[in-house]
Amino acid sequence: MSGTLPSSSSIQHLDNLCHELALLCSSATPLELFELLAKTLHALTQGQPVALYRRLSTGNLRLAYCYPVDGTLTTHHTLAAIRCYDDLVASELQLYELNGEQGVWGYIGHPPAAYIGPTQWIQLLIDIASQRLRLLKAERMATRQSGLKSRRKLLSRDIKRLTSIDDILQHHGASWCEIFQAEGIALAYQGDLHCYGECPSKHQLFHQLQQLNQQNVQEEIIELNGSCQGGLAAPLSVANASLGWLLMFRQQPLLPALVADSTLQASLSYWMPLEASMIIELADDLAVAITAQEVVHLNRQLTKTNQRLEGLAHTDPLTKCWNRYYTELVIEDLSHSSVSFAVLMFDIDDFKNINDTYGHAVGDDILRDIAHLAQKTLKGGDHLGRWGGEEFVVITKGLDEDVSLKLANQLCHHVEKHIFSIADPVTISIGLTLAKPNDQPRQLLERAEQGMYLAKMAGKNQVVIC
Numbered sequence: 001m002s003g004t005l006p007s008s009s010s011i012q013h014l015d016n017l018c019h020e021l022a023l024l025c026s027s028a029t030p031l032e033l034f035e036l037l038a039k040t041l042h043a044l045t046q047g048q049p050v051a052l053y054r055r056l057s058t059g060n061l062r063l064a065y066c067y068p069v070d071g072t073l074t075t076h077h078t079l080a081a082i083r084c085y086d087d088l089v090a091s092e093l094q095l096y097e098l099n100g101e102q103g104v105w106g107y108i109g110h111p112p113a114a115y116i117g118p119t120q121w122i123q124l125l126i127d128i129a130s131q132r133l134r135l136l137k138a139e140r141m142a143t144r145q146s147g148l149k150s151r152r153k154l155l156s157r158d159i160k161r162l163t164s165i166d167d168i169l170q171h172h173g174a175s176w177c178e179i180f181q182a183e184g185i186a187l188a189y190q191g192d193l194h195c196y197g198e199c200p201s202k203h204q205l206f207h208q209l210q211q212l213n214q215q216n217v218q219e220e221i222i223e224l225n226g227s228c229q230g231g232l233a234a235p236l237s238v239a240n241a242s243l244g245w246l247l248m249f250r251q252q253p254l255l256p257a258l259v260a261d262s263t264l265q266a267s268l269s270y271w272m273p274l275e276a277s278m279i280i281e282l283a284d285d286l287a288v289a290i291t292a293q294e295v296v297h298l299n300r301q302l303t304k305t306n307q308r309l310e311g312l313a314h315t316d317p318l319t320k321c322w323n324r325y326y327t328e329l330v331i332e333d334l335s336h337s338s339v340s341f342a343v344l345m346f347d348i349d350d351f352k353n354i355n356d357t358y359g360h361a362v363g364d365d366i367l368r369d370i371a372h373l374a375q376k377t378l379k380g381g382d383h384l385g386r387w388g389g390e391e392f393v394v395i396t397k398g399l400d401e402d403v404s405l406k407l408a409n410q411l412c413h414h415v416e417k418h419i420f421s422i423a424d425p426v427t428i429s430i431g432l433t434l435a436k437p438n439d440q441p442r443q444l445l446e447r448a449e450q451g452m453y454l455a456k457m458a459g460k461n462q463v464v465i466c
């Protein structure tokens, strides 16, 4: 071109080229870009089919796009058969390199054409397209990476709140699908499958997992074929222990409806290396989250079991109030503290008579009723324990003698007024004592018992302070 005036046809070409370049520069997705580039090449070669191959990290090639979309692979079988650079060279296709960040990203090519537009313009078109592709990919990956980063933060924050793997998938599945442009996610953990979105059937998944586990694979990530075509599997592992698999699925092939040929299907890649590494990051987070969740769950169960055991060890089975062992501990503890407290010991009057008249089972009911009644009379921080047989002990804190006496009298009164299931009256006798400095538990209890004995002596159904 240099030194000569351009002809009118080359001006026309230039016009078209400027238009194509403008379109390429404004393409919003790689697919749109491939379409435009292939369409332009198709026109410049007077209707030759155009194929685009992506270079994999293994050095092999994969057909990623072809134009025209319909029918090309049926009429040009050789395009689909190209799997490596040697195949490409042997094919005699007219080739152009698409350069990515790290060298050749892929190739675009077409069968030799009888007429072809000016090659330097085509090269310019390819260069601009490569540049645009790099930009689009960088932009898209940056958005997705930052999306994944914030979802990973949310996952670690949610570990304690989410109660199961299904719960994790319900809360995060939709966002992960969006970030990875996937239709479905499955988590295989301890022989169970948990699915979100559109996944292959459980039968197909179990079959696939069997294969994955048998392969004893060393790779970090595996693209799936066959019935799980479009799936990517990343191992869930913590500290080198394998827990299961994270599977992601893209059901839509890059070449819609073109690829009936299953050998070609097997050679299609649905995931980019950067996506794969992002999925590994997610799998690592998930493995930690699931393990942490398991630990939280086990801890909760352990705490519950401990509480139940502790409750059983400290509770009287008949009346459900504290037992003597625990009541002794409470008195022991309070005796060594500076807290002021009073001890009430009470006993059901003529209980042997009640048992003899109405039977032991009715006697048990009366014991339960009295414990319930006492519990209702006492305030929140007070302690009620069954001391043995028909004897109970109450410990109440922070009350002086007058208020303690009032409480004891109230208790007597409530029992007397209560309507029990028997015709005979039911009453109690109470011994009351206040803890003195340097009191030993035994001294305290002896005084309370003495008071109770005196109350019985004085005619029962009353309180005596000792």
Ligand SMILES: Nc1nc2c(ncn2[C@@H]2O[C@H](COP(=O)(O)OP(=O)(O)OP(=O)(O)O)[C@@H](O)[C@H]2O)c(=O)[nH]1
Pocket: 318, 347, 348, 349, 350, 351, 352, 353, 355, 359, 360, 361, 362, 363, 364, 367, 388, 389, 390, 456
């Ligand atoms: N139903 C029932 N009876 C019990 C239980 N534990 C002890 N007893 C009975 O409580 C009765 C206590 O009788 P005594 O010690 O003679 O005292 P009392 O008849 O209440 O006479 P006073 O103390 O003088 O009023 C005995 O008959 C015991 O068998 C129990 O868990 N259930």
